[in-house]
Amino acid sequence: MAGVYRRLSRFYRPYLSLLWVSLGFLVLTALLQLAYPYLLKAIVNRVILGHREDLLLPLSAAILLASLVKGVCNFTQAYLAQVFGARTAFDLRNELYRKLNHLPFRFYDEIHTGDLMSRLTADLDAFRMFFAFGINNLMNLFLTIVFSIGMMLTLDVRLALLLSIVIPVLAATAIRFDKKIGPVFMTIRQTLGRLNSGVQESLMGVRTVKSFAREAHEIDKFRERNQAYYDANIRATRLWRAFFPAIELTGNLGVVLILLVGGWLVMSGHMNLGDLVAFLSLIWYMIWPMSQLGFFLNNWTQATAAGARLLEILEQEDDLDASREEVDRPMEGLVEFRGVSVKLGGEYVLRDITFTARPGQTLAIVGLTGSGKSTLVSLIPRFRDVDEGAVLVDGVDVRQWKRESLRRQVGFVFQEAFLFSTTIFANIAYGRPGADMARVQEASEVADAAEFIHRLPDGYLTLVGERGLGLSGGQRQRVSIARALVPEPRILILDDATSAVDMETEEVIQKRLAARTGRATTFLIAQRLNAVKDADEILVLDGGRIVERGRHQELLDLGGLYRQIYDMQFRDLEALRQFANPCMAEGER
Template sequence: MTGVYRRLSRFYRPYLPLLWVSFGFLICTALLQLAYPYLLKAIVNRVILGHQEKLLLPLASAILAASLVKGVCTFTQAYLAQVFGARTAFDLRNELYRTLNHLPFRYYDEIHTGDLMSRLTADLDAFRMFFAFGINNLINLFLTIVFSIGMMLTLDVRLALLLSIVIPVLAATAIRFDKRMGPVFLTIRQTLGKLNSGVQETLMGVRTVKSFAREAHEIDKFRQRNQAYYDANIRATRLWRSFFPFIELTGNLGVVLILLVGGWLVISGHMNLGDLVAFLSLIWYMIWPMSQLGFFLNNWTQATAAGQRLLEILDEQDDLDDSREQRDGPVQGLVEFRNVSVKLGGEYVLKDITFTARPGQTIGIVGLTGSGKSTLVSLIPRFRDVDEGEVRVDGVDVREWKRESLRRQVGFVFQEAFLFSTTLFANIAYGRPDAELQAVQEAAEIADADEFIERLPDGYLTLVGERGLGLSGGQRQRVSIARALVPEPSILILDDATSAVDMETEEAIQRRLAARAGSATTFLIAQRLNAVKGADEILVLDGGRIVERGRHQELLDRGGLYRQIYDMQFRDLEALRHIADPCMAEGER
C-alpha cells in the first residue's frame, strides 16, 4: 500500500513544509491535552484533599487558558492540513487531465467515460480527504497514545504496565481489519465506476433506449450494477460490525481493569486519588481516538484504493513514439504511403498500401464496411502508427513531424460530428480561436451551414446543447466541416463527413470545397459514390488492400468492385426513374 503514496509523492512533495508545520501545531495540541489531567490532579490533591481553596481560581484559569491556546493550535493545524490536501489534489487533478488529453485513441476505445469521471471525482476526492484529514488524524492518535503513556508512567508504573496489555491487542485488531478492508474498498471503487459508466452511457443514448422501448431493460441493468455497488458497501459494513464491537469491548475492559486496580491502590494508600483521576482522564483521552481508529484506517484504505485507480491513468503510456519528432514548419500537402501495413489484434487491417497524393489533389476512398478506410486516413495526422512501411508528408516520415505542428495543418472531420456546449461561433472557430467573424462565416458558407445558422434567433452566438443536441445530424456535420476549414489546413480529411446530408447538399458542399481547396490535399471517404465521382483518383479498398484505383468513369468501365458498389447504390434509383417516366408520359397525354 505504501507504494501507492511513494509513486504519487511528486504531487505532495512540494507542499510537505505545510504538513511539517501542521504537525508542529499537532504536537502542541497533543501536549496541551496533557495539561488537563495534570491540572485535575492538582485540583483533587491540593484543593479538594489539601484544602488549599485559594488555588482553585488559578487552576481553573489555567484550564481555560490551555483550552484557548489548544483551540488556536487545532484551527491552525486543520487549516494547514486542508491547504496541503487541496494543493496536492489540485496538481494531481491537472496532471490526470493532461494525461487524458495526450493518451492515444486506442485508450478511449477500451475504457468507459463514466468510469473515468468516477476516478476524476470520487476517487480523487477520497485521496484528497486522506491528505487533508486522514494523515493528521493518524498522527494525532499516535501522539496522544505516546504522550499519554509517558505521563501515565510518571503517575503510576503499575497501572501503565497493566494498560500496555490492552493497547497491543487493539493495534493488532486494527491492522487485521485494515488488511481485510483494502480489497473491499477497491471493489467499492470499481463497482462505483461501472455504475457511473452505465448511467452516462444510458443518458447519452436515451433516445435510442426510448425508440426501442428498452427502458425496462436499462432499469434492470442499472439495478444489477447498483446491487453490486450496494453489496460491496454491505461487505464493508459487515467487516465494521465484526471488528468494532471487539475494539470497543477491549477498550472498556481496559478501563474496568484500571478502575479496579487503581481503586484498590487508592484504598490501600499506595496511590493518591488525584493521580487516579488524572490517570482515568488520560485513558478517556486515549479511548476516543482509539475508538475512531477504524474510521481513520477506513479513510487510509479508501485513499489507497483510490490512488491505485488514479495511478492506472497516470501509468498509461502513449503508444506513439515521440523520440523522432523534430520536424516543424508549414506543410505543403504532399502525402505518400509506401508499403504501409497496420495490424489490430494481431491481424492486418491494412496491407501493402502504396499511393501518392499531390498538393491540390482530391483522393476518394471507398470500400465496403470494415475495409480499412478510416484506419488509412488516421495514419496521416498520426492518430496511430504503421506497423510496416511509412507514411510521408512533404517527403518526411510523419513520425518525424512534431504531432502538434502536423495536426494543426490537417483538417479532420469525423463521421460522428461532435460539438461542444458553447456557441456555434466558438465551435466553428475551435481550431483557430482568434478567427474573425468573416473567416467563420466563409467557412460556414462553404460547408452550407450559414443558411440555417443565420435563421437561428442568435445566429452564430446560438448556444449549442450538449454534444450538439438541438441540431440535426446533417447540421452538426456541416458545422464540423466548417470547423475544419477555418484554420485553412494544407490537408483536409473528410471521413464520411456528409453521410447525414441529402445528396443535393452534399453535391453543393463538394463543389464549394473544390473551389476553396486550392493547394490543399483532400481525402474523401464516402459510402455514397456520388461524393467521390469528381476526385482526381479513387482508391477502392477491400480487406485492407487497394484492389482498384482510377477516376470515376475508368472504374465503372472496368466492371470491378467499384462497379458493383455503384450498381447496388443506383439500381433502386434507376428503377424509380423507369416507373416515373411512363407515369409522366401518361399525364402529358
C-alpha cells in the same frame, strides 16, 4: 497497491513544508491536551485533599488558558492540513486532465467515460480527504498514545504496564481489520465506476433506449450494477460491525482493569486519588481516538484504493513514440503511403498500402464496411502508428512531425459530428480561437451551413445543446466541416462527413470545397459514390488492400468491385428513372 503514495509523491512533495508545520502544531496540541489531567491531578491532591483553596482559581485559570492555546494550535494545524490536501489535489487534478488530453485513441477505445468521471471526482476526493484530514488524524492518535503512556509512567508504572496489555490487542485488531477492508474498498471503487459508466451511457443513448422501448432493460441493468455497489458497501459495513464492538470492548476492559487495580492501590495507600483521576482521564483521552481508529483506517484505505486507480491513468503508456518528433513547420500537403500495414488485435486491417496524394488533389477512398478506410486516414494525423512501412507528409515520416504541429495543419471531420455546449460561432472557431466573424462565415458558406445558421434565433450566437443535440445530424455535420476549414488546413480528411445530408447538399459541399482557392489535399471517404465521382483518384479497398484505383469512369469500365458497389447503389435509381420517363411521355401526349 504497494508504493501508491511513493509513486504519487511528486504531487505532494512541493507542499511538505505545510504538512511539517501542521504536524508541529499538532504536537503542541497533543502536549497541551495533557495539561488537563495534570491540572486535574493538582486540583484533587492539593486543593481538595490538601485544603489549598487559594490554588483553585489559578489552577482553573490555567485549564482555561491551556484550552485556549490548544484551540488556536488545533485550528492552525487543521487549516494548514486542509491547504496541504487542497494544493495536492489541485495539482493532481490538473495533471490527470492534462494526461487524459494526451492519451492516444486506443485508451478511449478501452475505457468508459463514466468510469473516468468517477476517478476524477470520487477517487480524487477520497485521496484529498486523506491528505487534508487522515494524516493528521493518524498522527494525532499516535501522539496521544505516546504522550499519554509517557505521562502514565510518571503517575504509576504498575498501571501503565497493566494498560500496555490492552494496546497490542487494539493494534492487532486494527491491523487485521485493515487487511480485510482494503480489497473491499477497491471493489467499492470499481463497482461505483461501472455504475457511473452505465448511467452516463444510458443517458447519452436515451433516444435509442426509448425508440426500442427498452426502458425496462436499462432499469434492470442499472439495478444489477447498483446491487453490486450496494453489496460491496454492505460487505464493508459487516466488517465495521465486527470491528467497532471489538475496539470498544477492549477499551472498556482496559478501563475496568485500571479502576479495579487503581482503586485498590488508592484504598491501600499506595497511590494518590489525584493520580488515579489523572490516569483515568488520560485513558479516556486515548479511548476516543482509539475508537475512531476505524474511521481513520477507512480514510487511509479508501485513499490507497483511490490512488491506485488514479495511477492507472497517470502511468498509462502512450503507444506513440515521441522520441523522434522534431519537425515543426508549415506543410505543403504532399502525402505518401509506402508499403503501409496495420494490425489491430493481432489481425491485419491494412496490408501493403502504397499511394501518393499531391498538394491540392482530392483522393477518395471507398470500399465495403470493415475494409479499413477509417483506419487508413487515421494514420495521416497519427491517431495511431503503422506496424510496417511509413506514412510521409512533405517527404517526412509523420513519426518525425511534432504531433501538435501535424494535427494543427490537418483538418479531420468524423462521421459522428461532436459539438460543444456553446455557441455556433465558438464551435466553428474552435480550431482557431482568434478567428473573426468573417472567417467563420466564409467557412460556413463552403460547408453549406450559413443558410440554416442565419435562420436560427440568434444566428452564430445561438447556443446548441449538449453534444449539439439542438441541431439535426446533417446540420451538425455541416458545422463540423466548417470548423475543420477555419484553420485553413493543408490536408483535409472527410471521414464519411456528409452521410447525414441529402445528395443535393452533399454535391453542393463538394463543389464548394473543390472551388476554394489554395485548397487543401483532400481525402474523402463516402458511402455514396455520387460524392466521389469527381475525385482526382479513387482507391478501392477490400480486406485492407487496395484492389482497384483510378478515376470514376475508369473504375466503372473496369467492371470490378467499384462497379458492383455502383450498381448496388444506382440500380434502384435507374429503375425509377426508366419508370418515370414513360409516365412523363404519356402525360405529354
